[in-house]
Amino acid sequence: MKALSQKRRHPFAGVALLLLGLLITGGLYAAATTINQAQASQEADGYSAADVDEGERLFVANCATCHGINAEGTDAGPSLIGVGAASVDFQVGTGRMPMQMHGPQAQEKPRQFNDEQTMQLAAYVASLGAGPAVPDDEYLDVDQGDPARGGELFRINCAMCHNAAAAGGALTEGKYAPSLHGVEARHIYGAMVTGPQNMPVFSDSNIPPEDKRDIIAFLKTYDSQGTPGGFSLGFLGPVSEGLFIWTGGLAVLIAPWSG
């Protein structure tokens, strides 16, 4: 008992207790929301208490203004309880969070936290409630994916917003779907499982992890194969082609006459 009472006075005891409490709350929340059937975050166990603790420190310092001191959400930002580590990994890892300013949606920008800090934040948020975890490397290995199948899935599920050449596209009221060129595999995966901003969620029951890997394989193939016809003109299709012929094409046509 002595050991236990000593540990009770341990500086981390409060944190551990809080963590326990939050875990229970989170667990209950997860149990209550049977609809939200994302993977339970046993992975929270994969993070050390120190990570969670450091993550909380970072959270309070950088995120709490909008998301609330306990990540319960405010008018300025949504609750992060149950969004999962994958969400943090995507939002912070791509620099979207912390947001610079309020706008139609969070912009990608140079990231503010390094890998370790991002992991710590993810650990903290994962500790708040069950949510999608950071993907296994197994599902990010594009060599195992089938790009042809991925392409088919991409065209059905993704191209309407992200464009057939993954160049991005417009949504309503100033929102947009970003270009997917050069986006890291884990972030593509993370976006699919968490549905950042207004993107729909593609849970594992909708698109199984293997299919997600196929989609990533397709995008990576697309990135690496280059454009066989020459310069891509921004992958924007007929509009950029029309613009090109009306500017460049016209200019070179008139040029010989100026001599």
Place this chain on the structure above:
Amino acid sequence: MGEHGHGDPTESGAVIKAGDGESGKYAIDNPGLPPHRPRVADEDPKAEKRSERQVATLFLISIIGTVIFFIGYFAVELSEDLQALRLQNTLLGVGVGFAMLGIGLGVVHWAKTLMPDHELVEDRKPLRKEAERQEAEQIIDDVLEESGIKRRPLIRNTLIGAAVLAPLPFVLTLRDLDRSEDFGVERMRHSMWDEGVRLVRDPTGTPIRAADITIGSAMHVIPENLREVSGHAARLSEKAKAVVLVVRMNPDDIQQVTPGREDWTYDGIIACSKVCTHVGCPVALYERHTHHLLCPCHQSTFDAAQEFKVVFGPAGRPLPQLPITVDDEGFLVARSDFTEPVGPTYWERGSTDPEGDYNA
């Protein structure tokens, strides 16, 4: 006050009403062609030689271009590696480009520097001469007179009648452009959806368990029986009417339920036709927080929380909603076909009243 300008410009003599004969007396008489300015190559034999060499060089560049084309064609092996294709494409393009530009620029340079550049004057011929016109008119009169077409209205009128009718057979033969057995507009009122038909994912064809759909999900769905349709074209045509989008939102977010449609959704899962009511593009861009569905072609925006009502853009009607429920195994199934024709409005579509009994 300046001295000039006391002449009233409307009486200045330069005022001519359009169409009143000769164009007029301008302030300055037509001075004729400006004197010819000799070019450098016209006077300096050195410059002339230089131009000659430049033209020949351009023709040589053209020859090099053709060689580049051959190199691109034979030296680059095409494979699954698209970089090789790009290299070949560039070499072919640049090769043909040089070959053509060399000739073109060479010839133009030749014309500009070495061929005579004196502007010449040619008179315009009047389009017709009066004597010729009279003669032609006479011929036409004679032809008409000799044919007797004016004097014999019976012949003329029957000929006109026959000539009007004669092309009709050729128009009629176009009737069989559509040889479908179910020809007519009635087929547009039905799709493959029916009571109990499972909703399956496109393109994998796997059925969907209601419990598997996360809130905020969007799924692209086809009827399970679509795969039974034989023939690629027939399948695409059925699919074109049957594509459905399924989204799940928090049931509290659903703002509007028309009486009679209470059981069309299942626990926040709501399904609609993906075919835009404007001109038929697939409406597939779902924003999960605003519940807006956007069509990428003309930007009609539909609100999934308000039974797909139009909130922006050119669409004139909400997207038809597919009534759904779950079967014994928990998979999503349709309760019936759509209760109205899907897709763009057509003349014979008729009442848009969803309570209408057109499916009867």
Place this chain on the structure above:
Amino acid sequence: MSATTEKYTEAQYLEAEQYQPATRTGRITNYVDQRVGGTGIVREFGRKIFPDHWTFMFGEVALYSFVILILSGTFLTFWFDPSMASTRYDGSYAPLQGLEMSTAYATALELSFDVRGGLFMRQLHHWAALLFVMAMSIHMLRVFFTGAFRKPRELNWVVGCALLIMGLAAGFTGYSLPDEVLSGNGLRIIDGMMKAIPVVGTYMSFFLFGGEFPGGEVIPRLYVLHIMVIPALILVLIAVHLFMVVTHKHTQYPGPGRTERNVVGYPVGPVYAAKAGGFFFIVFGILAVISGTFQINALWNYGPYDPSPVQAGAQPDWYIGPFEGVLRLMPGFVGEIPLEFVIPTPWGGNSVATPVLIPMIPIAVMFLVMFIWPWIEAWITGDKKEHHILDRPRNAPTRTAIGAASVTFYCIMWGMGSNDLIATHFMLSLNDITYWSRVLIFVGPVIAFVLTKRICLSLQRKDRETVLHGHEAGVIEMLPHGEFREKHTRPSDYELYTLVAFESPAPSGPQPNAKGKITRTEKLRARLNQWFYQDRVEPVSREEYLEALEHDHHGDGHEGGLEATDRRSIEASH
């Protein structure tokens, strides 16, 4: 002709047989001439004069692109199979291997990835198509703004308009052939627009698609139109067009030595032929370099056509853009009131797809007005003369302003056709762009009209000033009494003639007809005539010019004169 007339003498019939050519050229031409009579052609065309100006080249560019289209298109037909029969792709492009698709798409991929030079030819064909329509459009704008459509060239203008329509048709049918998702959705839109046409629309769609959309018939049908019917029509129209150009002889810009009765320029042989022929190779070369270095219509991205997928940034080629844009512009609802309605009938009602039909109206009106513009303008102006000297656009302010307004109208629709890309690239809201464009489509052309007209009038005033005062020399001189002023240099008569040789007709007022009555249409015409001509700047008259010359010799002050004249000329017209 009566048979008794001796039109040719015996000697004339024997001349050809008795002729002994002396040179080698002579022998060859004699051989041809004795069989087909080439002498006439050489005499007619060998030294025919063509005026030279860079704005005259766009018609040529269009012609040359068409030749390139035929060359590259023929190559493509050797590999492309327009069948919609299903096949499994097993070509070189990995991300599509094993997918079910139509033969059309599979062969389009095959010719891009597995036929050497196929991708280049396909890109050349597509770039040439974009250039073809662009060159035609610019050519038509040139003809419009310089008034080259006026008598006697009205019919040729109509042929040109028909060529533009055929160009659009050729482009759209070609765009649809590969049967991928992008063009498939384009056809879907065509299907939707057809179905909106009252009474016959639904059946038009059935007959085009061979049943319900998309069916298995449409690609081969479009193919026949694309490679046979439309090119044949274009060829015939081009032949008619060029025949009329030869008949009328080319127009020319006003300038020294140029009159309504002559043509000044270079003879076909050798200079004009060399320049024009060389220019064909230049156009070909430019297109080849573009096709080798810039990717166009990457159809492997889009995947085989399937009614379910669609992509963001789904756009047609540029020349269909305005049609797409005007559809995007139209609201489906005004407030909560739907524009679409049902006509109640005993058989269950007929639907009118107003949001699709209304946008077709401005397009139809625009094309109709374009076709008959030469007659509209001639009716308003009462100008029945032949015109071979072109108008400088500034000297026809109202016409130029009408043209600018139409271009603005077109460009707003065009911009709307790419509103989603404008939104993402300029960080704007798609919805805001649409709302603003709905206002701009009405306001924009008016602003453009007023602005253009003012600019034209100002340029005309500037011309007057140049004629009366000369060019500013950039040298300030001090007069003996201490006044500073800028020295002006008087341009040569050659330059001045260009600036004064134009007509500025005054409004003509209603003219009574043969019975001495002024009809209601005549009153309308007079009102339009008043509107067309009321704002005008006169060319400098001979008196004014002589006075200015006189004035130069005295070297007196410059102030006031021109402005006063000008103001009066404007006021006088009101």
